[in-house]
Amino acid sequence: MCPSKNQLETEIDENDIIAQRRSKLADMRSLGIAFPNDFRRDAFAGELHAKYDEKTKEELAVDAMQVSAAGRVVLKRVMGKASFLTVQDVTGRIQFYVRKEELPEGIYEDFRKWDIGDIVGGVGQLMKTNKGELSVQVNSIRLLTKSLRPLPEKHKGLADTEIRYRQRYLDLIVNEASRNVFTTRSKTIHAMRRYLIERDFMEVETPMIQSIPGGGAAEPFTTHYNALDADMYLRVAPELNLKRLVVGGFERVFEINRNFRNEGVSTKHSPEFTMLEYYQAFADYDDLMNLTEDMFRTLAMQVIGTTEFVYQNTTIDFGKPFARLTLLGAIAQFNSDIDEKDLSSLSGAKKIAKQFGIEVNKSWGLGKLQMEIFEACVEDRIEQPTFITQYPIEVSPLARRNDTDPSVTDRFEIFVMGTEIANGFSELNDPEDQAERFRQQVLAKEAGDNEAMHYDEDYITALEYGLPPTAGEGVGVDRLVMLFTDSPSIRDVILFPHMRPKK
RNA sequence: GGGCCGUUAGCUCAGUCGGUAGAGCAGCUGGCUUUUAACCAGUUUGUCGUGCGUUCGAUUCGCACACGGCCCA
Secondary structure, eight states: OOOOHHHHHHHHHOOHHHHHHHHHHHHHHHHSOSSOOOOOOOOOHHHHHHHHTTSOHHHHHHHOOEEEEEEEEEEEEEOSSEEEEEEEETTEEEEEEEEGGGSOTTHHHHHTTOOTTOEEEEEEEEEEOTTOOEEEEEEEEEEEEOOOSOOSOTTTOOOOHHHHHHTHHHHHHHOHHHHHHHHHHHHHHHHHHHHHHHTTOEEOOOOSEESSOOSSSSOOOEEEETTTTEEEEEOSOSHHHHHHHHHTTOOEEEEEEEEEOOSOOOSSOOSEEEEEEEEEETOOHHHHHHHHHHHHHHHHHHHHSOSEEEETTEEEESSSOOEEEEHHHHHHHHOTTOOHHHHTSHHHHHHHHHHTTOOOOTTOOHHHHHHHHHHHHTGGGOOSOEEEEOOBGGGOTTBOBOSSOTTBBSEEEEEETTEEEEEEEEBOOOHHHHHHHHHHHHHHHHTTOTTSOOOOHHHHHHHHHHOOSEEEEEEEHHHHHHHHHTOSSGGGGSSSOOOOOOO
16 A cells, blocks of 8 residues: 555654654653643743742742743753753743652653653742742653654754744744744734724624625735635725725724735735724814824834834834825925926826836826826835825725815825835715726726726615715734834734745 | 845754865763753764756756745836
């Protein structure tokens, strides 16, 4: 009989270290339960340090506190009759002091064979060593889970980005900085949720699988829904459904969830990314800029404890009022040789676009040209948080027209360190205008723009029932976490970034 | 999709102007009852990413491919 593929792979993957550990596990199996689950702890490393680091050796000796702690062995210093183990749990590291004479007969000899990476539990007295390190002097120690594979190098850790992403668990075991990134991510999302709930927003979940992908200019992933026998899409945004909910009377809603865009991968783009999207009735884009500014400031304080932080060697200040510039004003401000007037005519804008080496597509209107020029000569250069407003109608098919200048919308995006962090606007609630904008999108799609939107008839119907005056915004959660954690790549803040399957 | 860089022991890395490889850590053996990346002595481990080519000989040179990273579109 041929061995299965899995067996083959396992065999190929084996080396001496794994074989030795597997043999140790076999010995454990022969003695009884090799993977026990009856050890209970009453202490965590981090709490022990927080509570007792200040106590002296003598004070601890008088108290003679008994604790039981558990975790993964990350360092060991074994001597003939006594040893020190550094054990890591979810809160940090605590040292175990293991003395042969305090353990039952024969246990110390077994213990000496345990490996770095094993999960152990120990019970004993809290004490301080002569060098002042808080430790648990164990009178009972058990191997709770045998680790068959050697951990990465104990000091330099795991550096190989491919392994860090593919085997994130290893990265998390070994690299404290990586653990911190993901706890910061969790705190950010928690604080965001609390911020909105405190302001009477209701959290909702809307479909990931949609028959018409809407709400964003992006190419969707496609799939087939067997039970309905229908081709479907993974959503590119929850926008249209959230606004349907506002039509339904939920005047403040938000969703923190994944969006999927079948597009390029880069340090700033992941095809599967997390977005906060929220809608507030009886508010406009100006209200949301104010809310965004306050929310970002609040999150920074709550999550990293300061509104001033360093991102890739640049100090970012969320404490000062965020700059606000119109799209055309920003282009003019960052390029002293460009005048807003030149940007306002099709011929002038084309000329400027060509100066920046932009390949002008014939189907582009003035608005698209202006957007391209902005991206070419402003976006990357914005460092401190800056709202850009008044985006052209052509590139904002769901946003409300400005009352005084109908060629632009009441829309903003906020940029930090050359990256768009959020996009919001007063919602277009005129169903007839929206229908016309959808028709323009369909024309663009037919002309070959894969990112153009579909015509969503039901959404128009919803608007015809009446969407109250509303503003909404999407916030790139991953990108915000990148800022808070000083991470250069979006993959660094996603636990399991997509990788090409290994062959 | 294009450009550049990388892939060597379980991990972190060196190296070979072409003669099949080393260090530290981890592992193993021995010693050590307050260590701190413990220490001391000894010791094991590699399809040098894959394939093809050039060559007497390729981990090293060339080409292709795979995977990853960064930049650009």
